[in-house]
Amino acid sequence: MSNVSKGFVDEQVDVTLDIFAEIEILKKQKNAVILAHYYQNPDIQDVADYIGDSLGLAQQAQQTNADIILFAGVHFMAETAKILNPTKKVLIPDMNAGCSLADSCPPDKFAAFKQQHPNHLVISYINCTAEIKALSDIICTSSNAVKIVESLPKEQPIIFAPDKNLGAYVNKITGRNMLLWDGACMVHEIFSLEKITKLKIQNPQAQLVAHPECEAAILDKADFIGSTTAILNYTKTNPCKEFIVATETGILHQMIKNSPEKTFIPAPPNNSCACNDCPHMKLNTLEKIYLTLKYEQPELLLSADLIEKAKKPILRMLSLS
Ligand code: 13P
Numbered sequence: 001m002s003n004v005s006k007g008f009v010d011e012q013v014d015v016t017l018d019i020f021a022e023i024e025i026l027k028k029q030k031n032a033v034i035l036a037h038y039y040q041n042p043d044i045q046d047v048a049d050y051i052g053d054s055l056g057l058a059q060q061a062q063q064t065n066a067d068i069i070l071f072a073g074v075h076f077m078a079e080t081a082k083i084l085n086p087t088k089k090v091l092i093p094d095m096n097a098g099c100s101l102a103d104s105c106p107p108d109k110f111a112a113f114k115q116q117h118p119n120h121l122v123i124s125y126i127n128c129t130a131e132i133k134a135l136s137d138i139i140c141t142s143s144n145a146v147k148i149v150e151s152l153p154k155e156q157p158i159i160f161a162p163d164k165n166l167g168a169y170v171n172k173i174t175g176r177n178m179l180l181w182d183g184a185c186m187v188h189e190i191f192s193l194e195k196i197t198k199l200k201i202q203n204p205q206a207q208l209v210a211h212p213e214c215e216a217a218i219l220d221k222a223d224f225i226g227s228t229t230a231i232l233n234y235t236k237t238n239p240c241k242e243f244i245v246a247t248e249t250g251i252l253h254q255m256i257k258n259s260p261e262k263t264f265i266p267a268p269p270n271n272s273c274a275c276n277d278c279p280h281m282k283l284n285t286l287e288k289i290y291l292t293l294k295y296e297q298p299e300l301l302l303s304a305d306l307i308e309k310a311k312k313p314i315l316r317m318l319s320l321s
């Protein structure tokens with residue numbers, strides 16, 4: 001019996017094991033699929049059956065025929081998979097893989113805030129807990145936030161949660177005045193405008209590509225703003241040969257794979273590091289994925305009631321996407 005009291009299978013993996021081959025065998029034996037976010041380490045992306053942004057991953061989770069979904073991402077993403085496909089076994093390599101943005105919106109405080117604004121509809125960014133989704137009218141991701149907001153009449157008052165940076169960006173693009181919850185992502189908030197400005201001077205040909213979770217001062221300097229998938233596609237199709245990338249560094253793996261002739265420079269944060277990793281995403285390792293598949297633990301479980309309530313706003317989003 002495996003020990004998952006720490007939130008992951010706590011067992012030493014034999015260093016001589018061909019872990020890639022073992023994962024492939026387990027996937028076939030158990031009819032399991034590995035869904036991975038672009039922010040995962042390169043070795044995890046390489047064993048994944050599907051790599052994507054939050055929208056793509058939710059769509060894959062909804063459509064899969066596999067019996068087991070192993071979600072190489074963070075907790076809210078695995079929750080979304082379970083909500084969309086509740087008969088499947090959803091596994092997460094490390095239950096501690098949370099999200100600072102989701103944590104910035106506690107359900108009790110949000111419910112009280114919502115009560116103060118009874119005429120507002122609630123649009124929540126998918127980076128939130130299942131409880132927040134259950135309190136929302138419609139979910140969005142960074143791929144479709146503008147489209148979702150524009151699907152509502154201009155005069156409709158809206159609360160946007162939990163990311164104030166994405167909310168402010170969508171307000172700017174759509175000309176709306178949504179009420180913003182004061183949450184943010186720890187990874188995208190700490191890019192240094194000063195260091196990025198210097199990098200642009202040193203690399204005058206380079207284009208700055210940024211995720212809309214970044215602060216407005218960074219977005220104002222960006223040549224392109226989009227979700228991880230949109231940024232990746234932009235770097236593939238744009239003739240420019242150099243890009244400064246203002247999002248989590250995991251995405252560089254696919255950028256380099258797709259455009260080996262181009263140069264990708266991770267945008268530096270305002271601390272002593274040269275690049276910017278999400279500490280939650282990076283809790284997942286290939287060893288944990290192997291052990292999770294082997295023991296089918298830890299498993300993500302949600303109550304039927306919460307699944308029912310959280311599903312409606314996600315389905316509303318998917319029907320518009
Ligand atoms: P997307 O996957 O929508 O690009 O969002 C990035 C993110 O922060 C996921 O945690």
Ligand code: SF4
Pocket residue numbers: 039074098099100101102127185186187188248278279280281
């Ligand atoms: Fe959450 Fe930010 Fe990490 Fe994404 S990158 S999981 S939003 S903390």
